[in-house]
Amino acid sequence: MKSVEALFTPQATPTAMQHLRADFPILGIRVGDKPLVYLDNAASSQMPQAVIDRLVRYQTTQHANIHRAVHHLSEVATQEYENARRKLQHFMGAREEKEVIFTSGTTDSINLVMHGYGRKFIQSGDEIILTTLEHHSNIVPWQMLAEEKGAHIRVVPINDSGELLVEAYEKLFNSKTRFVGLSHVSNALGTINPIKDMIAIAHQHGVPVLIDGAQAAPHLQVDVQELDCDFYAFSAHKLFGPTGIGVLYGKAHLLEAMQPYKGGGDMIASVTFEKTIYNELPYKFEAGTPPIAAAIGFGAAIDYLNQIGLDNIAAYEHDLLRYATEQIQAMPGVRIIGNSLNKVAVISFVIDGIHPHDVGTLLNQEGIAVRTGHHCAQPIMERFKVPATSRASFAFYNNRDEVDALVAGIRSVQKVFAL
Incomplete structure (x- = not known):
């Protein structure tokens, strides 16, 4: 792992973040012809090479x-x-x-x-x-x-x-x-x-x-x-x-x-x-x-x-969550479920007129891994009167480029169902 402190600052360079991502070999794979964008960390995170x-x-x-x-x-x-x-x-x-x-x-x-x-x-x-x-x-x-x-x-x-x-x-x-x-x-x-x-x-x-x-x-x-x-x-x-x-x-x-x-x-x-x-x-x-x-x-x-420090992780993920929330909230026809002011880096969302399973399937074609369903939390789904959500969950190895890929993927899903 490279210079940890430099990775978790607003001034962190893409190169510095790439060094950290290199600790996780699975992040380099491709899904079909698309680079993997792994946003299913709440289900299971990836292992760094040091653990392997x-x-x-x-x-x-x-x-x-x-x-x-x-x-x-x-x-x-x-x-x-x-x-x-x-x-x-x-x-x-x-x-x-x-x-x-x-x-x-x-x-x-x-x-x-x-x-x-x-x-x-x-x-x-x-x-x-x-x-x-x-x-x-x-x-x-x-x-x-x-x-x-x-x-x-x-x-x-x-x-x-x-x-x-x-x-x-x-x-x-x-x-x-x-x-x-x-x-x-x-x-x-x-x-x-x-x-x-x-x-x-x-x-x-x-x-x-x-x-x-x-x-x-x-x-x-x-x-x-x-x-x-x-x-x-x-x-x-x-x-x-x-x-x-x-x-x-x-x-x-x-x-x-x-x-x-x-x-x-x-x-x-x-x-x-x-x-x-x-x-x-x-x-x-x-x-x-x-x-x-x-x-x-x-x-x-x-x-x-x-070595990284949980405080560094929390600050970085908070910034990433803020950026992702702003991008998704600005999208017409997309609604975030759960808007607590005190959150970790998880965004559950629904797209008007599109079932979350279809959302997950189409995002997967873009190499984007999200979780869809009730997330073993059916009372929450009942409370918000939705059958399921799509959930993007982030870790410290995720970055803004991947948020942008998610947003672009959601737009592609909406275009498919608009045809």
Whole structure:
């Protein structure tokens, strides 16, 4: 990676940005005869060469199963796996290593909390607060729990800009409230929620809060101690790392009180047919052989991001979002869904008279990758009375030329349907 600071200033030259983009080999491919314009980062971001190289190095010189062995490769693999955990601890500001649990991703992390905390502590008649902005992965597990336990879900509404109504949220709390599930950033709209204030409100009522941070971690500096959240989850594949690996932060005393989500090897201290004694944290929640290579690749992605700096990324993406919003808002027949003043670099839009799937198909012919559909956020689509949207989501390797290509692509789509 070349001179990082120079890349994230208003004076950054196209040549400087091209150096950074060169860290991501996939950005150089072509779709048919068109250069790839990758604007689907909210679904999955791309990996830099440094992460790819780290995965190859592990697989070719360090691969072995971890823990419970004394041979060289196992000791090396174990050390690298645990080093990745420490990198995640520092990245999110966790107090202790044991509060960092490796999972298969954000969805798995949320399910871990539902099974481990929810099934143990939530009973019939209890209430769980969610929001209209949640991804299905932070809705469906709690619906499953509510159905099993006879609990009830209450939902925080949003305004026409896609912002949560915090006063309405406060009014949902009562003596039956037992849990809050809350996204840090909406995957469908890009809205940044005021989670610190909302966590504080929940804690005034003695209610723990889980934060779905899948869309926040790639764009914002996260400090779980400053937020004082009880649980925080995110995935590597949205954070320039591999698929199949994610992380759950949990306050140690809550994790200690929870039952394991999965049983098997490594999550036990001892097993007899009469009784199993569970392992200490974090291994209590990491049954079986974990995705070792992916965890080490996750750590390499954190190293890469730390070199750039989340503050630099946030400032650059904010400028790119502003430029893209201005260009798209100026287009007749195009409407942006979700206009919060506090957003990450996500633009969901609809084009009059054209289904988003047709938009995505035609943009793909121009080499432009956007996501179309309900984005696993159907309550949001229902709120705005649209079946789906087209979503362009940006990362720090995107640039204004790609925004211009998107705008030109939208015009081409409109011309096709005007014929």
